Amino acid sequence: MTNPIATRSSTRSHAAFVSNKHMTSGTWVPGKRSDTATSGIASDPHVTYLLRVADDRLVLGHRLSEWCGHAPILEEDIALGNFALDLIGQASALLKHAGGIESKGRSEDTLAYFRDAVEYRNCLLVELPRGDFAMTLVRQFLFDAYDVLLLEGLVTSTDKTLGGIAAKAEKEARYHLRHSAEWVRMLGDGTAESHGRAQRALNDLWTYTPELFAVDDVDRAIVERGIGPDPVGLRDRWRATVQRVVSDATLTLPPDEHAATGGRTGRHTEHLGRMLSDMQSLARAHPGATW
Amino acid sequence: MAEFEARLDRGETIEPKDWMPEKYRKQLIRMMSQHAHSEIVGMLPEGNWITRAPCLRRKITLLAKVQDEAGHGLYIYCGTETLGIGREELVDQLLTGKAKYSSIFNYPTLTWADIGVIGWFVDGAAIVNQTMLAKTSYGPYARAMIRICKEENFHKRQGYEICSVLAAGTRAQRDMVQDAVNRWWWPSLMMFGPSDKDSPNSAELIRWRVKRESNDTLRQRFVDLTVPQARAINVSLPDPDLRYNAETERWHFGEIDWDEFYQVIKGNGPCNRERLAARRSAHDDGAWVRDAAAAYAHKRSAVSAA
Amino acid sequence: MTPDDGQVPGNDTQWPLWEVFTQEGEGAPHEHAGSVHAVDAEHALQNARDVYARRGKVVSIWVVPSEQIIASAPGDAGPLFDPGNDKPYRHPQFYKVPRGVRVE
Numbered sequence: 001m002t003n004p005i006a007t008r009s010s011t012r013s014h015a016a017f018v019s020n021k022h023m024t025s026g027t028w029v030p031g032k033r034s035d036t037a038t039s040g041i042a043s044d045p046h047v048t049y050l051l052r053v054a055d056d057r058l059v060l061g062h063r064l065s066e067w068c069g070h071a072p073i074l075e076e077d078i079a080l081g082n083f084a085l086d087l088i089g090q091a092s093a094l095l096k097h098a099g100g101i102e103s104k105g106r107s108e109d110t111l112a113y114f115r116d117a118v119e120y121r122n123c124l125l126v127e128l129p130r131g132d133f134a135m136t137l138v139r140q141f142l143f144d145a146y147d148v149l150l151l152e153g154l155v156t157s158t159d160k161t162l163g164g165i166a167a168k169a170e171k172e173a174r175y176h177l178r179h180s181a182e183w184v185r186m187l188g189d190g191t192a193e194s195h196g197r198a199q200r201a202l203n204d205l206w207t208y209t210p211e212l213f214a215v216d217d218v219d220r221a222i223v224e225r226g227i228g229p230d231p232v233g234l235r236d237r238w239r240a241t242v243q244r245v246v247s248d249a250t251l252t253l254p255p256d257e258h259a260a261t262g263g264r265t266g267r268h269t270e271h272l273g274r275m276l277s278d279m280q281s282l283a284r285a286h287p288g289a290t291w
Numbered sequence: 292m293a294e295f296e297a298r299l300d301r302g303e304t305i306e307p308k309d310w311m312p313e314k315y316r317k318q319l320i321r322m323m324s325q326h327a328h329s330e331i332v333g334m335l336p337e338g339n340w341i342t343r344a345p346c347l348r349r350k351i352t353l354l355a356k357v358q359d360e361a362g363h364g365l366y367i368y369c370g371t372e373t374l375g376i377g378r379e380e381l382v383d384q385l386l387t388g389k390a391k392y393s394s395i396f397n398y399p400t401l402t403w404a405d406i407g408v409i410g411w412f413v414d415g416a417a418i419v420n421q422t423m424l425a426k427t428s429y430g431p432y433a434r435a436m437i438r439i440c441k442e443e444n445f446h447k448r449q450g451y452e453i454c455s456v457l458a459a460g461t462r463a464q465r466d467m468v469q470d471a472v473n474r475w476w477w478p479s480l481m482m483f484g485p486s487d488k489d490s491p492n493s494a495e496l497i498r499w500r501v502k503r504e505s506n507d508t509l510r511q512r513f514v515d516l517t518v519p520q521a522r523a524i525n526v527s528l529p530d531p532d533l534r535y536n537a538e539t540e541r542w543h544f545g546e547i548d549w550d551e552f553y554q555v556i557k558g559n560g561p562c563n564r565e566r567l568a569a570r571r572s573a574h575d576d577g578a579w580v581r582d583a584a585a586a587y588a589h590k591r592s593a594v595s596a597a
Numbered sequence: 598m599t600p601d602d603g604q605v606p607g608n609d610t611q612w613p614l615w616e617v618f619t620q621e622g623e624g625a626p627h628e629h630a631g632s633v634h635a636v637d638a639e640h641a642l643q644n645a646r647d648v649y650a651r652r653g654k655v656v657s658i659w660v661v662p663s664e665q666i667i668a669s670a671p672g673d674a675g676p677l678f679d680p681g682n683d684k685p686y687r688h689p690q691f692y693k694v695p696r697g698v699r700v701e
Contacts, residue, residue, distance in 0.1 A: 065341050065342065065350075065354055066341075068338040068354065068358075069338040069357070069573070070572070070573045070576075071573065071577065072573065072577020072580035072581055073577060073580070073581055073612070073634070074361055074364060074365050075365070075633055075634060075644040075647065075648065076580075077358075077361045078358055078361045078362055078365070078647045078648055078651075079643070079644070081355075081357065081358035081361065082358065084354055085355060088347065088350060088351055088354070092347040092351070109346045112346075113346070133580045175646075178643070179643055182639060182640065182643070185587065186583055186584045186587040186636070186640075187580075187583050189590065190584065190586045190587045191586045193579045193582075194579055194583030194586075278342050281343055282343045282344075282403055283345040283346065286345070286461060286463060286464065289461050289464060291345045291346045291403075291453070291456060308668060308670060359651075362648050365631075365633070365648055366631050366648075369631050369632040369633070370631075372632070377611060378611065378614075379611045435631070438630075581611075581612065584636045584640070585611075585612060585636055588636035588640070592637075
């Protein structure tokens with residue numbers, strides 16, 4: 001018996017029933033991911049895709065900014081702050097562009113501060129708490145290695161605005177990668193303690209990396225329209241970079257096991273909700289105010 | 292010594308390798324390191340609001356400002372190192388409570404408006420002080436000040452802009468900024484330090500052209516700049532004795548409660564313990580990271596030497 | 598020989614000091630900007646870029662370990678530099694050029 005308000009499942013192992021008064025029809029197809037599962041809010045794949053790219057940066061930038069005043073040495077406080085600025089700047093430009101395409105009058109601030117966690121489209125990797133310095137830098141490296149490839153692919157997007165944002169971001173991403181890769185090497189091949197922490201971080205984060213290269217209907221539409229690169233096509237080069245740096249760092253790549261996914265369709269970990277409640281609290285306390 | 296003081300009288304700049312009296316060196320180390328510590332500790336009250344900044348533009352500019360402060364601390368630490376003391380030792384002095392930092396950073400940032408007011412008052416006061424220090428007799432300090440002054444102007448403007456937007460905003464925002472002004476005004480005036488007759492180091496620092504003007508002169512300059520700015524955005528300053536003296540063309544202001552100042556300097560301000568605890572954690576928790584980087588480089592140099 | 602846990606022998610885990618020189622724009626000279634602590638050259642370049650080139654006007658950075666810099670001693674100033682002061686023909690103002698003639 002089918003539930004008339006049933007929605008598509010977005011995880012491989014179990015169905016999620018979400019009632020949503022915006023849904024007009026739903027076909028329950030087991031195991032098939034679709035981004036209209038949780039809302040009718042962003043059903044244009046172009047907008048959804050832009051939100052995915054933007055949210056990755058906003059969430060990751062925010063996590064990096066949490067180190068401000070607490071980094072192990074002043075020089076690194078400045079470096080991490082620089083990266084946070086780059087990422088949040090990119091996110092702001094992308095959110096503004098997404099709001100423009102969507103044409104529902106949502107500004108970059110509306111999107112950043114007035115969407116709930118289930119409406120965010122970042123991958124799970126970036127929303128995890130910053131942990132210790134090893135966790136932060138290993139996560140950063142895994143993302144940067146992907147980001148450089150993604151942005152390279154976006155520079156030639158049929159969406160010219162996106163291409164322009166990507167061209168500037170690409171230079172920033174190359175620099176981020178240089179920095180984070182160097183830290184992975186320093187921590188992996190530093191002391192026994194740093195090696196242990198770096199390996200633990202890599203082990204804990206590995207399960208979140210496949211999501212960067214997963215493909216669903218949104219990605220298929222984007223590739224077809226020439227808006228962005230095929231995520232699957234990025235995976236081998238990413239892996240080669242990661243393998244090389246991990247070896248230089250005397251670390252070991254964890255085995256490929258379960259892939260934790262869901263962020264791309266709003267199925268986040270509990271961490272995002274807590275992060276957003278901090279981030280959005282002031283803006284939401286004064287809706288409509290100018291700052 | 293006579294030659295040293297003659298050089299100062301001629302307006303010459305003292306550089307790291309020049310002869311200098313031990314007292315001069317010590318005074319400079321004290322002053323410069325205190326200044327650097329202030330920049331670093333100052334990151335904390337403002338950093339407190341980065342994660343909650345209410346829009347992306349403010350989030351970005353606040354993060355950039357705090358980063359600048361880290362950079363300023365770094366420029367001055369490096370300048371201090373030219374006097375023959377290492378960064379590790381300087382940091383140790385801060386964390387063990389041997390060295391002081393500006394009293395103002397022991398106050399909490401309770402609302403977003405505090406961020407605006409800090410930029411307007413605290414950076415404003417710092418600019419008055421640093422503009423004077425740009426002509427200090429010690430070369431590395433003067434050069435650091437020039438670099439910092441260039442960057443600081445954006446900080447003050449940013450803070451003032453935040454305040455002016457709040458002062459023209461909703462009822463809640465107007466109350467928020469007035470409340471913040473009420474809490475930060477007097478501590479900002481105290482930033483310039485006690486009247487020079489009560490300040491033990493002032494006379495020597497002025498004789499050696501490290502300081503170029505007195506605390507009271509700088510404080511007056513700050514008040515004269517700031518009162519019209521407050522009026523321009525319809526914010527009142529919490530001083531019933533504030534009045535304009537047409538003869539001197541200066542703003543007369545009320546008595547400062549120096550008891551509060553000395554309590555805060557002694558370590559009894561609202562946030563002294565938290566500030567130091569945060570810096571200690573960052574330092575202690577970061578030890579393994581610093582060790583790792585040093586070990587990595589050591590291994591590399593051993594390999595290339597082999 | 599390093600101990601097994603990889604720790605640097607002795608207590609010296611403080612990162613060495615490097616002097617930073619930046620070039621603001623093509624053709625400009627590199628000028629001393631300040632210093633940074635870093636463990637090696639690559640790290641120093643990155644830190645220098647983050648600290649001194651944030652505002653984007655810098656096109657090139659040099660880093661040098663501070664101990665590698667050899668400086669003239671202040672006492673040498675006389676013999677080293679004074680002889681130049683009384684040779685006016687090294688200064689452009691010494692030469693009178695007829696009006697209307699462009700020299701550069």
